[in-house]
Amino acid sequence: MHNSLITKKVIAHSLKELMQSTPFQKISIRDIMGHAEIRRQTFYDHFQDKYELLAWIYQQEASENIEDYLDYEHWSKVIVRLFTYLKENQVFYVNALEVTEQNSFDHYFFEHIQSLILTIASDLLKEEAVSISSDYLTFFCSYHSHAFVGMTKAWLLTKCQLPVAELSQNIEKTLKLSLLEGLK
Template sequence: MIQKTKESLATSLKKIMAKKPLTKITINDLVVDCGVNRQTFYYHFQDIYDLLGWIYKTEAVGSISDYKTYETWQQGFLKIFQYVKTNKSFCMNTFNSMGRDHLEYFLHHEIFNLLINVVDEVSNSSSLSSKEKEFISNFYTFAFIGILTSWMKDGMTDSPENIIEKVERLVNGDIEKMINKTTQLHLPN
């Protein structure tokens, strides 16, 4: 029942965001559309931004959880792009509002988690410290977020598949090279 109520509130928020900027949406708008009372909303979420974060976490995270390896990271990124394209008005409304921080936080968190798994896998036999692994993962995380947000700003005209194909060509083998170069810096002369 709790999950169903959360999903109903999420559906209402997405529906209202198709017509109205996030900053103009009130709790009252949501509860009226959803058919619940204010107390029910506050039982589940602190505010609209908490609901927004829950939507991104539950809808998009589940779709990439199986793609956190060196062989499958491309499919994980493709799922993120497809989610954004499928939910274009919702994501663009978030992107163009105060909710942008929530979207960027979500993207950074999920992409970083995907990449840190890849870096851990590829660097398994190297002597990289956790700080070095985090640096490499952050480097690629910000690059991918930049590509995604640029694509969003440009109206999402290119297909997610085409973008991922280009990204794959650009970075194919680069994570391994970066790990090897970083490891080389620590070898005694």
């Protein structure tokens, strides 16, 4: 692993740990770097501000938990993996949901979920040996990405009460039924 990536991950880990007990808005760069035991200037070698760091965490972790697995794991397992990860990091993501001024979780999560939904729709269409118009596919992916993000936020905010397996199965069933209904 390149030193720059290692340093970014250490800084990100520090912020995530701090957010276990402190709201994002109250955490300073000094706090982050003090907790990481790295000199403050190093932060600015990698990030402009704490919002950019937060965005980097979203991008990095969504990529690690979604895109990196889609090439060799069935999408249904990726959904389970994603919800398991979010549940394990629930406190961080609940605190991250409070950040709305810039680099919101919704925005980054939505982008990655659209990629996942497109993969799911493509696989389901192949299984059914049918095709749909690109306009409807775009609508389907956008609509269900918004629903997925909304359900995920609600699930996180209710302390992940619904078990991961049940939530994952419900989403899988909903996507299948919706796509098959759209073919009629």
